[in-house]
Amino acid sequence: MTRIYLKRRPQPWAGDLIGILTLEASIPYVVGNVSNAGTYDFPVRYKTIGGASIDRLLNQSDQGLLQPVLAAAKELEQEGVRAITGACGFMALFQREVSNALSIPVFLSSLLQVPLLHATTGRPVGIITANSKRLHRAHLEACGIASDLPVVIRGMQDEPEFRSAILEESGSLDSAVIEAETVSVAKRLIADHPAIGAILLECSDLPPYSKAIQAATDRPVFDYNTMIGWMVNGVRSRGYS
Template identity: 45%
Template sequence: MTLHWPNRVYGELGPETDGLRLRVGQNQNMGGFPIGIVFIDGVRYPYMPGNVCNGWTYDFPVRLAAVPELQVTELFAADDSIAERVIDTCLGLQREGVRAISSGCGFFGNFQREVRDALDIPVALSSLVQIPWIEQVVRSDESIGVLTASSPDITSKLLEGCGIAHPERLVIRGLQEAPEFSAIIEGRGEFDNGEVRRELVAAATALVAESSAPIGAILLECSDMPPYASAVQSATGLPVFDFITLIRWLESSVCQTPYRGFH
């Protein structure tokens, strides 16, 4: 089998692989980044530990790349004119040797299919791609709560692009009007971290309380929400999925290591 990219050659390097002939791709001048992350160029706010774009979030290396001149408004609006820029940025990460790609905003899912089909490595641009799997692990009479940065922009195009066939199972609540959380999508450059946490917890508990169907799990759509996932889980008592559960899943699939021990 011919491998298109050297980063498809898997396996942990150690003494047992001394006989392996290594190679790199054309224009590749770095290595050791299993996960690549594309993010919005035109944003300005604090990146807390737990945020997709904060290096302290991970116990493995990640490679970040901004999509040039990309603005929040055009990404949320699924402007088709930006698809080529998103693809080019992801191709750049692929050339640099990353093994899988995610993103720093759930609305990159508007271009999930186009990017996936343009690359030779796994691509999961939105936390929403976890929804079909979550549907299989909660009861069939349960709904899935979704907290999002902007509920009006959760469109059928976005959901279909992320493989969601049963949107009727989703209970969606947006934080676009929350006084502190809105600082993120408005790029105000600062926010009260404790208040953002309280806003997310309040939104999650209200979603659960007001849903006509029982909620089996919560998905945090936005890449800025994982810092508060633990607080949301403590308040609701539910499984919580987010961008970091997605990225850890991706990393584990492309960086398998041998099990060691004694019997």
């Protein structure tokens, strides 16, 4: 018989692999979205960051959110998750501070994948973001994206349904329309920059449309869920027999 020991006290539950930090947002979360637990075939645990609105994070790049982000991440660590991600790529601003403060892996932004995509394709990486006007050099640098790493950035902020449903939090969402908008942005991105070797979706609301983007552009597409799946394989290794 194998004896199993507590990892922490108190320990009222166990088994949540990935902790996910969320914003205080009012958006319908379809399957595929990071904030919909039905997206995953493994247990996840959510924690809302107090006071973290879309406006404060995306529009203001509010550094005052660091302490609430840290507090929420530490709570997830205490609750026993194996690694922590975010539900907005703009959380990149806090990647270094949070990862340095915790003893488990922290991967807050899907943008962390960009250096790997460039290294593996040897070509520029296309980034589709919620708002290209608000994605700054500080976000990229926090994810290890050097100034000489070739990226091309396009935003969704001018797409009517995405803007209304996500950025303005209208309370309703037409997923088919957002898919068409996202595919259109991706096709224009590749038409303007055919050398792009891979596409990275910054926004956690966009993974439901990755398959359609891949089919429309004939490029590999990466998003929050490709990153989360990679981390799960690291913290829960499969056995071979």
